[in-house]
Amino acid sequence: xDAGKRKIKTNAVPWIVAEIGSAHHGDMVxxxxxxxxxxxxxxxxxxxxxxxxxxxxxxxxxxxxxxxGATPIFQRFQALERPSEFYRELSERCTKYxxxxxxxxxxxxxxxxxxxxxVRAVKVASPELNHVPLLRALAGIPRILSTGVSTxxxxxxxxxxxxxxxxxxxxxxxxxxxxxAEYNLSIIPHLSSLFGVPVGVSDxxxxxxxxxxxxxxxxxxxxEKHFTLDKKxxxxxxxxxLSPAEFQAMVLQVRKxxxxxxxxxLQTLSNQYGKETVEAILGDGRKVLSRxxxxxxxxxxxxxxxxxxxxxxxxxxxxxxxxxxxxxxMRPGLPGQFWDLVLGRRAVCPIRNGEGITWRHFxxxxxxxxxxxxxxxxx
Numbered sequence: 001x002d003a004g005k006r007k008i009k010t011n012a013v014p015w016i017v018a019e020i021g022s023a024h025h026g027d028m029v030x031x032x033x034x035x036x037x038x039x040x041x042x043x044x045x046x047x048x049x050x051x052x053x054x055x056x057x058x059x060x061x062x063x064x065x066x067x068x069g070a071t072p073i074f075q076r077f078q079a080l081e082r083p084s085e086f087y088r089e090l091s092e093r094c095t096k097y098x099x100x101x102x103x104x105x106x107x108x109x110x111x112x113x114x115x116x117x118x119v120r121a122v123k124v125a126s127p128e129l130n131h132v133p134l135l136r137a138l139a140g141i142p143r144i145l146s147t148g149v150s151t152x153x154x155x156x157x158x159x160x161x162x163x164x165x166x167x168x169x170x171x172x173x174x175x176x177x178x179x180x181a182e183y184n185l186s187i188i189p190h191l192s193s194l195f196g197v198p199v200g201v202s203d204x205x206x207x208x209x210x211x212x213x214x215x216x217x218x219x220x221x222x223x224e225k226h227f228t229l230d231k232k233x234x235x236x237x238x239x240x241x242l243s244p245a246e247f248q249a250m251v252l253q254v255r256k257x258x259x260x261x262x263x264x265x266l267q268t269l270s271n272q273y274g275k276e277t278v279e280a281i282l283g284d285g286r287k288v289l290s291r292x293x294x295x296x297x298x299x300x301x302x303x304x305x306x307x308x309x310x311x312x313x314x315x316x317x318x319x320x321x322x323x324x325x326x327x328x329x330m331r332p333g334l335p336g337q338f339w340d341l342v343l344g345r346r347a348v349c350p351i352r353n354g355e356g357i358t359w360r361h362f363x364x365x366x367x368x369x370x371x372x373x374x375x376x377x378x379x
Contacts (some may be wrong), residue, residue: 055107183282
């Protein structure tokens with residue numbers, strides 16, 4: 001597909017995305033049901049995840065706590081892997097039901113598959129905001145960048161790589177479920193003004209109305225919500241996702257809000273939910289890590305990890321290191337922004353498979369000041 005055709009459909013604003021993710025469990029019949037239900041519920045787009053486990057995690061990542069309980073995460077992702085033809089068919093099913101196909105790649109290989117399919121746009125999840133090779137691999141494809149568990153400097157660094165043209169930022173809180181009071185939606189116009197790009201919201205809270213409608217009042221161009229046919233299903237995000245009826249109610253309220261004055265919307269919601277609730281959701285408009293995100297900043301985001309045992313004096317290459325999520329079971333390495341700096345340098349000591357690569361592993365080779373690693377809370 002030529003670049004001229006790669007445009008995100010924006011016939012309706014906000015563009016409403018049903019985040020199906022992996023709720024289909026790799027079953028095309030299930031996926032078809034989900035796409036059909038999302039379309040019937042008023043979604044403009046059905047979004048999926050192109051999962052290749054070793055693009056995301058180290059095999060020794062262990063279990064993490066998700067809404068459904070403790071989950072052996074690498075094995076769970078492995079079980080969801082499907083060939084490229086599966087995603088091509090998902091795209092065709094979306095066309096059949098009149099919704100846009102959107103998908104998240106998690107590395108260079110999955111990005112190449114989506115490029116081959118000829119997608120109109122891609123969604124980059126928050127943990128991949130610092131995945132420099134992935135961002136480069138998406139050159140020329142319109143992109144939606146989620147900005148959960150990030151600082152202003154992280155967003156700026158990502159935009160330095162991929163540019164602002166055909167880029168949309170999605171404000172979100174990387175917590176499942178997210179507390180509406182942590183959403184700080186006043187950041188939406190601030191981010192748009194600061195970076196000169198449209199901004200939307202990815203809502204991980206369980207309420208179908210509050211975040212989407214307030215975000216609409218503040219100018220959000222995209223509303224993303226998890227979607228499921230069964231909240232008790234086995235999908236990773238099913239417990240926090242909206243049912244078709246809830247999703248439809250959200251769509252109706254968002255579309256209604258488009259014809260209302262912002263202050264009227266906020267007053268109406270204040271009457272329904274309470275003024276303090278609405279004010280808490282609006283927040284102060286500063287871009288800071290939310291309370292629930294702070295402890296996951298280094299483990300959820302990509303960092304440089306050894307994927308093989310590395311000998312002393314061995315050079316770092318794409319064969320022995322990778323940008324992975326360390327989660328809470330492994331010690332993270334340097335953030336993804338330092339990928340180019342690490343490649344080609346030599347280890348000053350043996351490094352075991354699964355260890356995070358830090359300055360000490362190549363000290364004395366011109367490493368920057370360690371203070372540059374400290375996450376900031378710029379406003």
